Amino acid sequence: MIGIYDQNGLDVQEIVFFGLYALQHRGQESAGIAVTDGNSISYHKGMGLVADVFDDRSMSELEGGKAAIGHVRYTTSSDGMYANAQPLVTKYKKGTMALAHDGRLVNADSLRRELEETGTIFQTSLDIEVIANLIARNIDMGLEEAIKHTMGMIRGAYALLIMTEEKLVAMRDPLGIRPLALGKLEDSFVVASETCSFDTIGAEYIRDVKPGEILVIDAKGLKSIQTPVPLESALCIFEFVYYARTDSTIDGISVYMARKEAGARLAAEQPVEADMVIGVPDSGTTAAIGYAEAAGIPFGEGFIKNRYVGRTFIRSSQHMREQGVRIKLNALRRMVKGKRIVVIDDSIVRGTTSKKIVEMLRLAGAREVHMRISSPPVRFPCYYGLDIDTSDQLIGYSHDVDDICKIIGADSLGYLSQEGLMKTLEGSGCGFCRGCFDGTYPIEAAGDSLEKGDKEKKNRKD
Amino acid sequence: MIGIYDQNGLDVQEIVFFGLYALQHRGQESAGIAVTDGNSISYHKGMGLVADVFDDRSMSELEGGKAAIGHVRYTTSSDGMYANAQPLVTKYKKGTMALAHDGRLVNADSLRRELEETGTIFQTSLDIEVIANLIARNIDMGLEEAIKHTMGMIRGAYALLIMTEEKLVAMRDPLGIRPLALGKLEDSFVVASETCSFDTIGAEYIRDVKPGEILVIDAKGLKSIQTPVPLESALCIFEFVYYARTDSTIDGISVYMARKEAGARLAAEQPVEADMVIGVPDSGTTAAIGYAEAAGIPFGEGFIKNRYVGRTFIRSSQHMREQGVRIKLNALRRMVKGKRIVVIDDSIVRGTTSKKIVEMLRLAGAREVHMRISSPPVRFPCYYGLDIDTSDQLIGYSHDVDDICKIIGADSLGYLSQEGLMKTLEGSGCGFCRGCFDGTYPIEAAGDSLEKGDKEKKNRKD
C-alpha cells in the first residue's frame, strides 16, 4: 500500500507503480492504482502481480497529476475475485473517494450487519467497504471529522489510505498493529506500508505514522491529527519474523538487524554442535547468518532456489508431486554430504514445509539435521492479520516441541523463546502484539474481546 | 437480458449463455451471468461480446442449478468500464441479490442524490445500483413489497430481473417501454427481452410481461402482481424500427411483419419510378422486400456485407478512413450500374452513413439514387432509451427533408409518415412511445415531465 500527494509535477502513477512493485511481497492476489487529477478519480485494478496488471495501455488510462494510491492484496480464503481488488473507488455525497486497507477489522461483521439493517448494500467482502459507508454516513461533519468518527467505531488492525479528488489521508489504528511510514520525494509526501518502497522510488524516510494518527495531505501541506490511543501500542511482531521485507525499517527497528539478532540469540538459547549453518531461502537466510556468527559455526549455502519459479499452470502428476519442493529448492549435495547441519527457518506454521526441508537434507547426505526456528511456536490464530485463521491448522497448537521434532523428522528442534525474540526488538519504544505466540491479544475495549472470544471458540470446536 | 428458474435439472447457466448469445444485438459492450444454486450466488462478467467473456473456464466457475440471469450492455458514452457490467451482485440484509436492467430511469440522478444525502455510496454509474439500494432500504417489508415500493419511486423505462438465492423476479415499467417476454422451457419459466432467445434455447413463448407487472418465480411456481398503470402503455416504437431482432415478436406484433409492412406503406406514401429496390444490410432488407413487392419493382441485392467485420484493432490511416464504409459494405456494380435505384434504410440519425451509402451507389454507376426511410424523421432525443441523447446530433432536428436530401446527395428522399408507421403496428392493443419522432413523451406524473424538461432544455442550449 502506497500513496503520494504531488507538489512537484511528478508522475504520480508511475511512482506508485514502482512503489507497489517493491511491496509485492505483501500481496500477490490483486493489484490496483487510483489517481486523481484534482477533479476526478480514475483507476485500474486486476488480478495477479503488479507487473501482470499494469502495462503501458492501462497506465495511460490513469489520468493523474495530483495524487495516487496503490494496493496489493494478499491471497485469503475464497475471496479471490476481481470485486475484492483494491483500491475501492466509490461515489458519495461530496464526490469520489478511493480507499485502500492493509489489515483486518475484528468488528467488521457486526458493523456490516448494523449497516445492512439500515438498508446498506455491499458489493465486496472487504472491510474497507464498511469503512467507506461509515465515512459517507457522517460526511456532513466534514471529511476529517467523519474519519475520526469512523475510527471510533472500527476495531482491529488497519493502515488506511483514503484519497478524494483533492486530498490524501493516511491513518493507522490506535494499537499501531500494521506498519505505515511517511516519506518525502522531492517536496511531495509519500506514505507506504514499508520503507523499502521509499528506497525503490528514491524517497526519503521521515518517520512512522503513529498509532491512532491521521495524516491529511493536500495543497496546504501535511496536517497531523492524533486520536486517543491505549497506553501501549501493539505492532504485529510477525512483521519482523516474516511479513516485512528485510530491508525495511519499522517503528525505528531495522527488520534486517532484528532477524540477524534473532539468529544470534537462537544460537545462545538453542546451541548444537554442528559443521555448518544454513538458512531456508529466502526467509531464513538472515537469521542463519546471525546464528552462524554467534555460534562460530561456518555459514554456508545449503539450498539453491530456482530464480524463475512463479505461478506455473501445469498441474503436476502424482510422480512429480512427490518430488515436491525440489522444483523450487534443491539441496547442495556437495555442501551438505556427511555434515552435521543446523538449518534455520523463520517459523513453522503447518509443518509440511519443514518436513520436506529435513527430507531433502537427509537425501543430500546430511549426517545430522538440527532445525532451529528464529521465533517462538505459533500456537494461536491471528484476528488482526492475514493468513493464520484457525488454531487447528497450526502444528504448534496441538503438538509440543518434541512431537513436532518427530513429525518433521529432525535430529533436534529448537525455537527462540518469546523473551529472546522480544530482546531483538528492544529500544523500539513501541509495544507488540504477540497473540499468535501466547494467545494474549491487545485489548481496546470490552466489546472487542467478546467478539474475538466467540470466534476463537467457534474455531476450536471445528 | 434473460433469466430462468429451473424446475427440471436444466443447466441454467448454459441456457442463459445461449439465450444471451441470441440477444447480442441488444448490447456489445459487456456481458455477465449470475447463477444461484439455492444457497449462494456466483457470477462472472467481462467486457466485450458474450463469446469473448465466457469460455469453459469461466462457465465452470458458475455454480448453479436453481436459477440464472444474464445481461448484455449497450455501449453508452464514457461509462464503458468493468464496474458497469451487469448483473450487479450485492449483499444486503437478507443475503445476496443479482440485478439486471434494460432501459433508463429518468429520475435516477435525483434518487441517487437523495440516497447520497443519507450516506449511501455508489460504486457504479448504473441505474440498477440506485434500484438495489431502494429495495434494500425497504426489505423489512419483504422482497415483493420492497420491489413494489421501489417501483413507486422510480420513473422511466425498465425491464428488470432480480434474482435472490431462492427467487427470480421479473418486472416491466408501468408504461411497458422496454419489452419483456415470458416463456417456458420444459416446465421451467424463462423471461427474456426478446422472443428470438426463446427460439434459440428451444423455449416456448407464453406471453409478454404486462406493463407494471411483477412476476415472482420460485419453488411455488409463478405468481403475478399487477401494479397500477396509466391508461395507455407506451412501448418504444424504435424496437420495431431498429432495436429488436427481426425474428422476435413484441407485445403480439411480429417485428418482421411490421418491418415488411412499413416497406409496403412507404411504397404507397413515397412512390418513385425505378428499376430496382435494394436494402441497406442488415436493417433495411426486410422493409426493402416489402417496398419492392408493393411497388412492383424488382428487389435486388445492391450491397454485399463483409461477414467477418468485427472489432478491428488497427487504426486506419487517413487514406483508408476515406474508404470508409467500404470495409463493411461493397456496392454491387453489376446490379447497380445504369439503374434507377430505390435504397431503403430503417432510419437516419446523424446522416453520415446515408451520405456514404449514396456515394457508394453513385460510384457503382447508379443512374438515380432514391433514399426511402421506413420510419419518420428522428427529431427528438430519447430519455428512456439507449443512444440518442441530444437533439443537436440529430440531422432531423435541425434540417427539413429537402435539406437532408441535399446533404446526403440523393435524387430524392422520402420518409414513412408517423400515421403510416402506426398502421403497421395496428392490432397490438398497446400504446407506443413516439417521443423521438414528435417530442411527445408519455407522462407518468407531473414531477417526471419536469425533470425531463430540464434535461431537454439543457440539451438544446448545448
Added chain:
Amino acid sequence: MIGIYDQNGLDVQEIVFFGLYALQHRGQESAGIAVTDGNSISYHKGMGLVADVFDDRSMSELEGGKAAIGHVRYTTSSDGMYANAQPLVTKYKKGTMALAHDGRLVNADSLRRELEETGTIFQTSLDIEVIANLIARNIDMGLEEAIKHTMGMIRGAYALLIMTEEKLVAMRDPLGIRPLALGKLEDSFVVASETCSFDTIGAEYIRDVKPGEILVIDAKGLKSIQTPVPLESALCIFEFVYYARTDSTIDGISVYMARKEAGARLAAEQPVEADMVIGVPDSGTTAAIGYAEAAGIPFGEGFIKNRYVGRTFIRSSQHMREQGVRIKLNALRRMVKGKRIVVIDDSIVRGTTSKKIVEMLRLAGAREVHMRISSPPVRFPCYYGLDIDTSDQLIGYSHDVDDICKIIGADSLGYLSQEGLMKTLEGSGCGFCRGCFDGTYPIEAAGDSLEKGDKEKKNRKD
C-alpha cells in the same frame, strides 16, 4: 491472397491488411503479412482471423514501404498449426523470399519425395515449401527463369505470389483453376484472389491474370510472361457456386449475376407450385432472388441469422447440441407458417445442414418444403481444391436425388443441371473444371491423371 508493389509512397502493409479483410471468407484458420522495404523482409503471422492476428503492435513491427503480400489460410484437416501459416518466408542464395499460395498441387507428394531424396528437409506441410525449394534449386537461372522452370514441374491448382526484397511476382496455373486478378491503386499494381478486395482498398480492376501467366512487378513496372497452356482453361466452377464473395468478378463473369441467373434457370428446370421462395443465408440468397423473380413467386426472408455468431469457446451440452443450427439461424415462423416454401441453397455436401434446414422450416409450420439447389449434385472429390476430399463423405456420391430428398426430409428436391449451370457462365471465354460434378478432371499431362487416379482409388476403398 493479395499483394501490392508500391510506386506512390502508400502504406503497403495497411493496404494489404484491409485487402485481406475483404478476403477473409477464403480462409479463417490463419493470416499473415510479409513486407519488404527494398532491402529486407519482415513478417507477422498467426492463427485466427485477420482482425485477431493483427493489432497496432504487430503492424508496427512490419517495416515496409516497397511491397507487401498477405494470405489467409483455409481450415484443412489436421494441419492447423502455426508452422503452416503463410506467407512462407525463407532465406535462399540470393536473399529472402516470401511466398503465398492459393490452391493445391496434385504432384506435391512426389515432388516432396524427390526433394527429400536429395537431402531437402521440410518444416511445414505446405505445397509452397516444395515450390520454394524448386525455385531455390534453379535460382542460378535468375528468378524469372527459375519460376518458369518450377511451373514446368508443378501440376495442379495454384495462384501464387512471390515477393523478394525488390520484386513482386504473381502467377496462375496453366489451367487457371484458381482466380487471380490485377488491379491498380493510384499508380501501384495490386494482385488479389478476388476483385472484392480491390473495391475495399479503393483499387481499380484492370484484368484477370491469364492462365499460365507470370507477372513480374518491380521498379521497372509490370512485365508479363506467358508460359505454355493447354487448349482449354479450367477455372474452378465452385468459385461461382460458393467460394467467391458475391461482389467479385472472376474472368469476366460477375459472381452475383451468375448466382442470380442460376436461380432463374433452376426455376425453369425445377419448377414447383409454392407461396414463397427463401434462401439459406448467406450463400443461397442471391439464387433465391433469381428463382423468385423467374418463377413469379414472392421472395421472402425465411431465416434470420445471428450477426454475432463467431467462434464460441463453450462446448454445448447434448441438450444444446440438439438445438443445433438455431444458434446461428432461426426460422421466421410468421413468414413460414402454413406456407408452401421453396428453399434455395447453393449446394449439398454432406446433407446434414440441409436436413436441419428442412426440420426448422417444418417446426416453424411450413406446409410444404421444396429444396432447390443452384448447382448439380457434388459427387466427386476435388484434387485441386480445398475441402471436399473423399467421395464417401459426399451424400451425392452414394445416393441419388430421391434418396437424398428422403434423407433430408423435404417434400421435393431439385438440382440445377450441369448444362443449366454452364449456361449461367456463358460468354466468359474460359473453360471450367467440373470435376466435383462429373468426375472429369482437366488433364495437363499423362502422369498427372495417374497420380490422381491412385488417390481416388484409395479413397474409394476406405
Added chain:
Amino acid sequence: MIGIYDQNGLDVQEIVFFGLYALQHRGQESAGIAVTDGNSISYHKGMGLVADVFDDRSMSELEGGKAAIGHVRYTTSSDGMYANAQPLVTKYKKGTMALAHDGRLVNADSLRRELEETGTIFQTSLDIEVIANLIARNIDMGLEEAIKHTMGMIRGAYALLIMTEEKLVAMRDPLGIRPLALGKLEDSFVVASETCSFDTIGAEYIRDVKPGEILVIDAKGLKSIQTPVPLESALCIFEFVYYARTDSTIDGISVYMARKEAGARLAAEQPVEADMVIGVPDSGTTAAIGYAEAAGIPFGEGFIKNRYVGRTFIRSSQHMREQGVRIKLNALRRMVKGKRIVVIDDSIVRGTTSKKIVEMLRLAGAREVHMRISSPPVRFPCYYGLDIDTSDQLIGYSHDVDDICKIIGADSLGYLSQEGLMKTLEGSGCGFCRGCFDGTYPIEAAGDSLEKGDKEKKNRKD
C-alpha cells in the same frame, strides 16, 4: 536443453517440462518441447519463460510416451522471433526429426552459404537448421553415420539433442565446450545441459557426455560412439563463473565448490582490510561466502533483491530510469552504513552494473567500497558462446584495472588471476576454453582459426 527416452511408462513431456524449468537460467527468450509416441512427433514452442509457454492445454496437445526433448533459448541480438524457437522440427527422407542445440558454430555462415549454393532454403537463423540439412543430405548412410559425417563438417561449440520417431541421440562437440550430462530416471536415460535438472526431476547423475561422444538411445538401450577429438578438451570456463546454476556439477567439478574456492583464492590474491564481505545477488553470493571465510571478515547481506522482479511492461520515465538498479536491488543501509565493504561479483562485462552497485553502497553510507571479481577481466569476445559478441562492448578490452576502478567509482578493484581461477578447477581432468580472458581460442583445424580471425577483425573495426 534436456531429453529423455522412456523405458518405464513415464510421462516424458511432464518430465521434460520440469527439467526445463530447472534450466530456465540458461535461456529466457523462448521455450519448446517436442515429443514422439514412437510413430510421429508433436511439438509446442513459444516466446517467453517455460511457465509462460506451457499450460495444461498446450501440454495436452503433446502426444508422447516414447521420448521427448526440450529447449530454452538465450536472448541474442535481433533474432528474437518465433521462427527461432527450438526444438526445430523437420520432415526429411526417413520421417521427422526434432533438434535442439546449445552453443554456437563458428563455421555456420560458410556452411549455410555452401548449402544455399546447392539450392537449400532456410526458414530460421539457427545453426541447428544448417545441421539438420547436413544430416538429411547424408541420411542414406544411416542416421548415426550421417551424424558422424556432420560432426566432421561443423566446427564450434555444440551440445546437441536429435530425436527421431524412435531414437534419441545426444552429442557434444570434440572440444567439449558446452556441458552435457547423462542421467537415469528409473530405467530411462536422461540427457541434460546441467545436473541441477536431474535433481529436480529425481533422476540420478551417471556421468558427463564426453567431448566428441555420440550417445544413441533407443529400444535397444544406450550406445556410445566416440569420434576423434583433439589432445585437449576446452570446456567453457564461464560455465563455472556465471552460466551454470550453483547446484550443478560439470565434468566432475561442483560449480558451488568452484565458486566458493574462487572466492577464497580471491581473498588471498586481492586482500583488503574491511568490516564486511557482501555478494551481489545472486551470482556473487557463493564467492562472497568463500572470500569471507578465507579472509576472516564477517559475511553479511548488503543487498536485498525484489523476489518478484520479472518482465515489467512499463517503460520507465527518465526520472525512474535514474533510479536504475534499485527496482531489483536495494542496499541494506543498516548493514552497510559506516562500514568498509568488500563487494564480490562474478565478472564485469560492460561495467554499468558495477557502477550502480558501488553508487548504491555509497548512498547507503558505506565508508569504503572494495570491488572484488571472482574471475579475470573479460577482454575478448566469445565465438563459441552466447552473449559477449564484440570486444568494444567489453570494458576490460579497452581499459586496464585502474581505469575500470575509476569508472565504477570503487576505492579499490581486484580480479582473480587466471592462474587462481584455474586452480579452483583442478582435478577435473578436462581442459578449458579461456578465450574471453586471454584471447587464446582452442583450435580444431586451420580453417577454423581463419574464419574466426575474420570475424574478430571485423568486430574490431566496428
